[in-house]
Amino acid sequence: MNELVKFKFYETALQANRDKQILAENGINSFIANEQLIQSDWLLSQAVGGIQLQVFEEDLEKAKQVLQDYKENEEFSLEVEHTIEDPEFDFVCPKCGSNHIYRDDSATSFFGISIVKSHKFICYYCGNEFIH
Numbered sequence: 001m002n003e004l005v006k007f008k009f010y011e012t013a014l015q016a017n018r019d020k021q022i023l024a025e026n027g028i029n030s031f032i033a034n035e036q037l038i039q040s041d042w043l044l045s046q047a048v049g050g051i052q053l054q055v056f057e058e059d060l061e062k063a064k065q066v067l068q069d070y071k072e073n074e075e076f077s078l079e080v081e082h083t084i085e086d087p088e089f090d091f092v093c094p095k096c097g098s099n100h101i102y103r104d105d106s107a108t109s110f111f112g113i114s115i116v117k118s119h120k121f122i123c124y125y126c127g128n129e130f131i132h
Helices: 013-025 035-040 042-048 057-080
Strands: 004-010 030-033 051-056 101-104 120-123 129-131
Touching: 004 013, 004 030, 004 057, 013 030, 013 035, 013 051, 013 057, 035 042, 051 057
Parallel strands: none
Antiparallel strands: 004 051, 030 051, 101 120, 120 129
8 A cells, every 4th residue: 555655844835736736747646734724823833744745655756856857947947037028017026036926915905905005026936025
């Protein structure tokens, strides 16, 4: 019988789901544990070991290689091209220079009403969070 093993640990569900998708695209089944629990009460993260990505034991080495290859290719692609022709915003991430960014309205609005003039943005490429 093939057992599930803890493969990787994450602080955010976004990171875990990204890696889960990468593994799925490469034919590896994986499962995320503790995602809803930690999203409902982030203080439990330390107690349960964070958000866990689990894979079947037989896929462990292949999963490590797939994510390592992805990381290496992602770093290369960031150097080659990290802009889009028709950006939604007229500024770029101060960390990596990408204009693949999105506004996080959850931190700056209350019931859909903006409470601050500046907004928090997050870069899709490097994950940098910044105020603009």
